[in-house]
Amino acid sequence: MKMTGAQIVFESLTREGVNVIFGIPGGAILPLYQTLPEYPNLRHILTRHEQGAAHAADGYARVTGKVGVAFGTSGPGATNLVTGIACAQMDSIPTVFITGQVGRAAIGKDAFQETDIAGITLPITKHNYLVMNASEIAYTIKEAFYLARTGRPGPVLVDIPKDVFVEQAEFEYPETVDLPHYNVQPAIKTEALKQAAALIKDAKRPLILAGHGVIISHAYNELRELAEKTGIPVITTLLGISSFPSNHPLCVGMPGMHGMAYASLAIDEADLLLGLGMRFDDRVTGDLKTFAPNAKIIHVEVDPSEINKNKHATVPLVGDLKTVLQKLLPHVQPKTHPDWVKRIDVLKKEHPPVRSIAANGMRPQAILQTLSKETKGQHVIVTGVGQHQMWAAQHSTFVNPNSFITSGGLGAMGFEVPAAMGAQVGRPDATVWSICGDGGFQMTMSELATIVENNIPVKFAIFNNGFLGMVRQWQDIFYKKSYVATNYTRNPDFVKLAEAFGMPGRRVARQEDVLPAIREAMAHNGPMLLDFMIPQEENVFPFIPAGQSTAQLMEEPVEDLAHGG
C-alpha cells in the first residue's frame, strides 16, 4: 500500500508499540507533525525544550522498560537533543530519536537549520541513520527499535530529510531484521558457569556488586535468589539502587566516591566480587590499582567490551544477566557466611552513614528519610546531579524494583525535571518525586509548563542551598573554600515561579514544616513544588576523592554538626 514517508514513520512506530512521543516541531519535521492527527492513539507531549523531550523519553524508558521516543526538527532542534542522547547512551537506555533534516537537495549546502546530526551523534548513539528514501523508512525504524532494545540497550537516531516525509513509497512492515553479525545472545559456556560456581563455593568473603544490568534485564528475582542461596551480601552501584531491596538483611548499600564507607571498606576485604551488570566505573572503583586488591572477579555483562576494560575478570560470563543467572543458579551450592556478615556489621557500626541526624531536621539527609518514611518507600525517586542526588541515593528507602531514576554515567544536571515528567507518564499510578538541586532545576525548569499543561502529578522537592553544591564541596576540600562562580546569590523565588507555571508551591525553612509539607504535596491531586531551604555548608559524606582509594576516605566531621543550619 502506497503511503507518504510521514505515514510510514507513524505506522512503523505504532507497530513497535509506541504510544507516547515527546518533542517539538519545526520546519524540517513539519510534514511529519502535520500527519500526527491521523494517528489519534499516539500521545504527543509538546515540551518546552528538546533537551526536555530527550530526558523525558529517557525517564519514560527507564520506568517502563519500553523504548522512549522523542522528535526534534533539524539543526538547533536536533542539537538540543544531544545532552539527552548522550545521557541515554551512558546509562544504556533504549531510546529512538527521530529528527527532521533539510531537504535532500539542500544537504551539505549549509542550508537554513542544517546540521549533520548523524555526524554529531556518532559517538553518543548505539547506531544512527540518515534515511534518503521513503522506501527505506520502515526497515530503518524496525532496525532502530531492535537495536535500541536488544543486547546492551541504547539510543538510536533516525534523521529524515523533509522531502522524504512527503515522498510516497510502498509500505510493508518487515517481520525481522537482517543483522547476522549483531549477536544479542552469545552462547554461555557451561565450563565458565562451573568455574564461577567453584569460586563462589571457595570464597570466604564474597560480595555481589549489583549494577544497572539487573534492572535492565529484570533479574531482580534471580539476584535475590543468588544472594539468599549463597548468603553473599549485596552492594548496589548508583544505577543498581532499587535492584535489590534496601531493607533486605543482605543489602550493604552503595560503594565508591559517595558510597557508604562500610561498603567501600568491605570491598577492600573481599576475596571474591561478583560484578553483575555493572562496568567498574571510576566512581565505583576509584584508583583501579587499589580497588578490591584481594578479590577474584566474576564479571557478568551483556557487552563483551566491558570485560577486562577496567578490571581483569577471573571468570567472564557474557550474556543477558537474567539468562546467565538462571543458568548459574543450579550450579551454586547453598551456603552462609556468618563471620563475614558479622564483620560487615562491625564496619557498619564503626562507619555510620551520618553520625547524627536528629540534631537538625532541615538537614537534607533527614528530609529524605522523612520522605521515605512517609511514602513507606513506595515511590519513584528521580534526581538531578550533585549533592542532592547523593543524599537521595544514601538516605532513601527503595522497596520496589526500579524505583530510583538518575543520570549516572553522564551526570547531566537538569535531568530531574523532564525525566520525572517522563517517568510519571510511564507510570501514571506511581508517586513520582523529583529531587532537584537549585542549580539543575533552573536548567530545565521550563518543563514545569509542560507538566502543568498535561497535568502530570510529579512532586518536586528542591534542595535549595543557593550553590552549585557539589562543585562548592570540591572547592571546600580542594581549593581552600574559594567559591568561584558557584554561588547563586539571588535565586528566583521558586514558590512564586511554581505558581506562575500553574502549580502550588511551598517554601519549607523550618524543621517542623518538613513533614506537613510532604503530606500536603502527596495529598494534592496534581503537580506541586516544595522548596527546602537547606544549610549552605552541608556536604556529602563519605567522600573518596576522584581516583583515590579508601585510604583517603573522608567521613563526616563531627564538629560541623553543631552548626548544621
Next chain:
Amino acid sequence: MAAEYKTIVSLVRDRPGVLTRIASMFRRRNFNIISLAVGQSETKGLSRMTFVVDGDDATIDQVIKQLRKLIDVVSVEPIGDRTMVARELALIRVTATSATRSEITQIAEIFRANVIDVAPDSLIIEVTGDEDKVQSLKSLLESFGVREMIRTGRVAMERGLALDSRRNGKTTIPQA
C-alpha cells in the same frame, strides 16, 4: 620501550559513513591508528579494512571488542605477526637529472621497484613490499632528493586458510 604494533583485518558493510563511524570510534576511545587501508573485498557489499594499531595487549583487546560492537562491522580478526603476509605500495617522486637517472633506475631494480613516470628533472618510482623495504628504498633515494611520497598503509592477510576455516568458508552479505 618500542611501540607495539598490531594488525587487525576487518570486514565491514560497504555503506555511506562507515569509515567515519569507525574512525570516530578510534578517536573517541583514544586508540592510535598507525595506518588504515580500505578497499573492496571478494564479496559485493562488503569492504575489507586493514588496521595497524599501536597499543599493548589490553588496548588491542579493547580495539577488537569496540570494533565488533559497531553495527556495520561484520568481522574483526587480529593477524599474528608470524602468520601474516603484509604489503604496502608507495609512489616516490625523486629528483633525477641525466647524470643520476641511470643510478636511480639501478637502485629501483635492486628493490624490484618500477619506474612509472619519467620527466626531465624527476622520476616516479612504484614500490611494493613490507614497510622496511619501502623505508630502505626511500632512505637510499633521499640523497637524490625525494620530492613527494605517498604510501597506502599496510594491507595484510593471514597465510594459508586460517581465516577461511574460522569463518566456515562462508561470508554472508547483510541485506539493507
